[in-house]
Amino acid sequence: MYALHEFFNNVVSNLRTFQVRDLIDILVISFVFYELFVFARKSRAGQLVRGLVLLLVCFALAYLLELRTVRWLLNNFLQVGFIAAVVLFQPELRRALERLGQNTNWAGLFNWRRSDPSLRSVWQSAVVAICDAAEQLSDTRTGALMVLERNNDLEEIIRTGTPLSANVIPEMLGTIFYEGTPLHDGAVIIRDGRIVAAGCVLPLSNNLEMGKDMGTRHRAGLGMSENSDAIVVVVSEETGIISLAKNGVLIRRLDRQNLFNLLQEEIIPPESETEQKKETPWARLFSKKGGADRHAESKTH
Numbered sequence: 001m002y003a004l005h006e007f008f009n010n011v012v013s014n015l016r017t018f019q020v021r022d023l024i025d026i027l028v029i030s031f032v033f034y035e036l037f038v039f040a041r042k043s044r045a046g047q048l049v050r051g052l053v054l055l056l057v058c059f060a061l062a063y064l065l066e067l068r069t070v071r072w073l074l075n076n077f078l079q080v081g082f083i084a085a086v087v088l089f090q091p092e093l094r095r096a097l098e099r100l101g102q103n104t105n106w107a108g109l110f111n112w113r114r115s116d117p118s119l120r121s122v123w124q125s126a127v128v129a130i131c132d133a134a135e136q137l138s139d140t141r142t143g144a145l146m147v148l149e150r151n152n153d154l155e156e157i158i159r160t161g162t163p164l165s166a167n168v169i170p171e172m173l174g175t176i177f178y179e180g181t182p183l184h185d186g187a188v189i190i191r192d193g194r195i196v197a198a199g200c201v202l203p204l205s206n207n208l209e210m211g212k213d214m215g216t217r218h219r220a221g222l223g224m225s226e227n228s229d230a231i232v233v234v235v236s237e238e239t240g241i242i243s244l245a246k247n248g249v250l251i252r253r254l255d256r257q258n259l260f261n262l263l264q265e266e267i268i269p270p271e272s273e274t275e276q277k278k279e280t281p282w283a284r285l286f287s288k289k290g291g292a293d294r295h296a297e298s299k300t301h
Contacts, residue, residue: 120269122193126168127263130190133173134235134242135256143217143237144177145187147202148267152228158189161200168195177235187220187232203227207248213239214250221245231266233259 055074062070130146137144147154162183166172168190176198177184186199204216205223214236221232225245232245242254244262251262 119192120271123268126190126193127260127267129168129170129173130233130263131256131260133170134233134259136170136174137177137235138240138242141237141240142174142177142179142235143184144173144233144235145202145217145221146173146233147187147189147200147221147224148231148233148263149189149191150229150231150267152230154189154191154228154230157187157200157202157224158197161186161189161197163197164195166195168193187224202232205248210250218243218245218250222248222250225249231263233263 055077059071059074061067062074130148134144134146147157172195173188175181176188176195183199187202188195189197189200202220203223203226204219205226207219207222207226210219210222215238217237218234221234221243222245224230224232226248229247234243234245234250235241236243241252242256242259243250243252244254244259245251246262246266254262
């Protein structure tokens with residue numbers, strides 16, 4: 001039990017020399033572990049993470065009880081297990097790093113494209129056209145997938161489709177998504193209030209909570225919102241239900257007015273200079289509202 005006694009002596013010794021920077025160090029590590037646990041719960045790798053935590057607990061007990069053989073075995077296993085964990089968690093780690101880099105609070109620091117005042121009127125017209133088109137497509141049960149680019153650049157997604165340069169009007173969207181056209185199966189990308197590509201391929205979501213009544217189109221829309229800050233409007237071909245995907249959340253059963261309200265809040269730039277200053281990247285970074293949803297959203301059923 002000498003190791004246990006030495007451990008407590010070290011704890012007491014460290015408490016005597018405890019300083020503010022030590023508190024900051026503890027808070028940072030606590031935050032990192034908290035994010036790791038949240039990441040584990042939201043990903044399919046959660047069970048593997050819990051297994052690794054159990055091995056770490058066993059290793060700590062073996063160290064305290066001086067079980068040399070068990071400690072040697074676990075020590076060698078953990079060295080190999082760390083590399084194996086990186087390989088096994090590669091998709092989840094990649095997605096987590098992408099989400100960190102695509103956080104709107106940080107992405108906005110290097111993006112001034114949305115500050116153009118003329119974009120407000122362009123987006124206003126585009127939002128009205130998108131809502132009109134979504135309503136018409138819903139009535140005819142024509143499937144549609146419309147991606148509205150925000151801060152994150154979607155150039156890689158645009159390259160998967162056919163480049164266009166067209167105004168956003170209901171007739172154009174109706175023609176693109178008409179079942180007889182070559183581009184009706186893919187997604188339309190709308191940048192700065194204009195259609196820049198059609199027939200684009202979107203990343204699919206791995207969300208296991210999606211209902212059975214939602215097919216590939218909904219999974220693609222949700223996947224796009226998980227991998228970027230884009231707003232995705234989805235019209236179901238089977239049911240005609242209008243949905244909106246944002247930040248990995250799918251809001252379903254929208255009518256034209258609800259869709260318009262959501263798009264107006266998320267897409268249309270602020271009108272006055274005062275509002276623009278409030279919405280600058282630096283203001284969002286230190287604002288309590290920065291990066292958070294400003295309206296209640298229900299998760300996928």
